[in-house]
Amino acid sequence: MNAPATPKFAAYVCSGCGIGDKLDVGALEKIAQKEGKMALVKSHDFLCSAAGVQMIRDDIANDGVTHLCIAACSRRAKAEAFSFPEAAVSRANLREGVIWVVAEGADHDEVRQEMAEDYVRMGCAEVKKMKVPAGNVKEASSKRILVVGGGMSGMTAALAAAEAGYEAVLVEKSGALGGFANKLWKRVPFASPYQEAQPVGAAELAAQVSAHAKIKVLLNSTVAETSGAPGRFAVKIAQESGSVSEEVCGAIVQATGFTPYDIAKLPELGGGQPNVVDQAGLEALARAADGGPIKRVDGKEIQSVVFVQCAGQRDATGRHLAYCSGHCCATSVKQATYFKDRNPEIETVVVYQDLRLPGMGEDFYRSAQDKGVVFTKGKASRVTGGDGCQVDFKDLILNEDASIGADLVVLATGQVPNAGVNLDEWDATVTAAESGDEAAKAKKIELQKISVLNLNYRQGPDMPQFKYGFADSHFICFPYETRRTGVYAAGPVRRPMDMLQATEDATGAALKAIQAVENAARGRAAHPRVGDLSYPIVRLEGCTQCKRCTVECPFGAIDEDEKRFPKFNEERCRRCGTCMGACPVRVISFENYSVDTVGSQIKAVNIPDEFEEKPRILILACENDAYPALDMAGIQRLSYSAFVRAIPVRCLGSVNTIWITDALNSGYDGVMMMGCKKGDNYQCHFVRGSEMAFYRMSKIDDTLKQLGLEPERVQTLEVAITDNTLVAKLINDYAEQINQMGLSPMKGFG
Amino acid sequence: MAKKEYAFYPGCSSQSKASASNYLTSVNAMCDKLDVTITEIPDWNCCGASIGYAEGGELPRLALSARNFALAETHLPGKEMVATCAACWLAQREVKERLDGSEQLLKETNEALAAAGLKYQGTTPVRHMVEVLIEDLGYDALKQPVVKPLEGIKFAGYVGCQTNRPFGIAGESFENPVYLDKLVETVGGEAVPYDQKVTCCGGALAFSEPDKSQKQIRDIVESAYDHGAEMIVTPCPLCQANVEIYQSEINKKQGTKFSMPVLYYSQLMTIAYGGSAKEAGLDGQLIKATRLEEIAKK
């Protein structure tokens, strides 16, 4: 895109939606012209109308306007009407941000007008620092999709990608496709009437995958190293034979599945004793029987069987799995019907605490009851194996101790994800190894062996792990997304799930991978700023190699080059600006979002002197949650203090502390930072941005003390997108608190 | 409107000088006013009621109701059976459902019926009188004959169990059926909302477990009082009997001062349609419904 050589600045003030009634639009135009230094200033009584938009388009086309400030509604409103890709655009929020939130009545006319004038000043100041993002189109970008793991999830992902027209490479560690499904005799039903166990279908899917012209299957293979970024991953594939080849791909789906929780860890439930098996063990017996009577390993035909649910799961002691694996109830129901379908006389009892049959599993459960499987609500305390097994349990309905004898006991042990290396453990090991610890060096080699992806990223060889060691997932908003852009987790490696869920998951991940390669090829961001053409630009000559950006990037997008300077992989970048917030020397910026675009807005605000008794409170609001909540407060006409000035930020993680100190230095009386919910159940679109901001601000107290300011002058708050009422209250409470504290002593020095 | 004709199954309690004889009296008067003809099924027998199960078991009970169907099919062919008693209606419906759903039970039941020279064909549907009123006639038609609207009287519509569950009236909810309230409003009365509308009165256990049943009855009457009702109205003979008869017992044992008349919907309708107190069977009330008697006299 060719930006015109000379920038020309224009401001457009809308007087529609009641703006003209509540505000002196002429005065705003004058501000834009005189203070904002806009070359062209126009007003319109219906700016987002076809005529209004055409007026702007004409100015761009005929009058050489390159930068425009639209003083109208919130940037979240009328985004399509006010979309001018060839120009840099800032928005001054006069509607949701001023006339809808400032209290009604002539008493408030003055502060309302002052607020609007400040927003016009800020919009003009911002746009002057903005550039139109040029984008970074990658002609040679790869659109192949590499899938790691050849089980049901992996095969489904590869097939989904291939059927959508994208080449797929399927890497499987073992000598055959099929994964865990190959161990099954039958699977649970996926379709109405949900009554009978079904043929697994793994072999058929494997045949389909193997025969597909767009899928390359690599068996007996593992990933030895992954480098690069979306659109240009270079993946070294190690064959069992020792040979190594390289595959170039645009995105990766990790579908490495699960391992059953080790039955040997459950000696109290008979783990390790004869005739006590896990669900996989029962599948093996059923496969061996091949439709005939199911026999134990000692050859005895099984006449009675007890299934013990939640074996080593939902464990509160911390010794076993804390979670429910979701599929095991349906799996036991299915396995019980192996016996009943063959011979209704076989005693088949399922001891459960809570039967959990998601989806249409309830119908399958009912079908098994109908076949005579007895379901007993109880908690097993001890299982004894041997020729005659015994299950001791507490009957939770009859509230008594009971026991059942059986020829075989099946423990439902749950899923442990094959998620590779735990990055915290990796970090600790690498740190120790670097300081010369020999044991740590050996351990590092061991960890590399269990790594799935062997990413050569600065932040470690696998994707971060989520709860309980499962592969990463933004569970609230973008379940397939991980913090490694272009790498998607699918199936039980991401969370416990059954085969149907895993295949649906795989389809979703394949689609995300397709989006990733397409975005990468166009030089655009992936979610949540999908389509954003800006990317971080670093002025390396100013860099002090402090490594904060490389460590704090939530997405592992920044490596270090051989001279230990940060090396940005923009295709991995999600454009949150956390690096920009981290940088102490402020050498990182985006074309349309930088230390200057925000800093100049802060400085543009007119700070009344202390005698006017009009405090100024700066709000830095996350654009994904807090800023929409502020808009919603306006839409609902909740009024809040007219002394605040709100600036949207991409993420609270992008807030550079210089903004805070600049604001306080120039006489603001308080700063409110509004970010998303942080912690384990975070809602931050960028995962750690909000957390990072809280951490950074916890260290700002010293700076405040040096300035002679109270720590209360800076507030860090959690605001969810639904907190419209709360946000108005937070503002009003803080305004009152500032009133109590008194105005900042810094006024007049800025 | 074409004249409606039904094969009538009054049931034991509605016989003359039996506990619900006033129900029968008022049903006859009401049907007269509505031009509905009900012809008693010749030689009908007891349905076994809900308490018959213990000694009666399954098949003898099926035979009881099947005999009533067989008699209706023989003597009143083509007419739907209508019952006024909740238990009779329920038993007939249950048995019909059971026999129509199982060839084995049908065979065995007919084997028993053969001993009486009868055969169950399964051609006769069974309806409750309330169904006839609201489905075959409709609320508008029920309103037309009203000449003495029961204005200013507040009724607690006590639906109880067996006209409500497990079959109930089509389109009504089990937890809050409204047809009885609508009937009350149709004849000009006011239906008060109260929370014991579908509470069990204890049923046949009024005899065997009097304390437990009387607790149920007390809850029902108390709630009716608490919500401002002057009278209770019900479609069920056992509900009527239990809730009316035991008020004096409860007063005696627990010191309450209950004296709330308990009526049948058919009595309300008879009065509203201009019938006399006698035609409405008001002389059958243990607790007199004085205000209804006054309206009847007007």
Next chain:
Amino acid sequence: MTTAMKYRNDFLGEVEKNVEEGHWVRMCMQCGVCAGSCPLGNAWAHPPQELFMMIRAGKREEVLSSDSMWMCTSCYNCIVRCPRKLPITHIMHGLANYAHRLGLAPKGQPTRETATLFWNNLIKKGRVNELTFSLALYFKDGFVQGIKNALNMQAVGLGLVKAKRLNPMELLGGHGVKDQAGFKAMIEKARQIEDRKKGFAK
């Protein structure tokens, strides 16, 4: 601690075969809505949910000698609320009948006695004679207690007589079906088939 033989299906099988609607017992999912819906819920030592579990657990004596199912008022609340659509009321009736016919039901259980009197009253003539039924009830515990019971309810009885809802003349005969012979033969035959089917000793 119950023995290792429990939770075998022997009793469940017996219930499925011999108890009215007993084949539904296996379908209970132990949610407990029945227990919470019963108007006499507190009076049940074992609510239906528990009875079903006891049947599955093979507790034959405990189930059949229990007086729980005799607390059923036939209100049908459990049926309409059961998410699995079990005909719980009927199963309770079936269990009570089965226990009664096997002679395992609790002796002197008032509902058991009332129900027996009721049935015998109705099959005598084909219709219930409310007066003889009431008198039989009053006198079921002997003559002296019967007089007391009758006196206790005297006011009610007289009230009903006055209201023409109780007929003293019924003592001398009262209502009944005309085809007495056919009616009795039918009941006899039905009973015969049932006894044969369910293995009740004659």
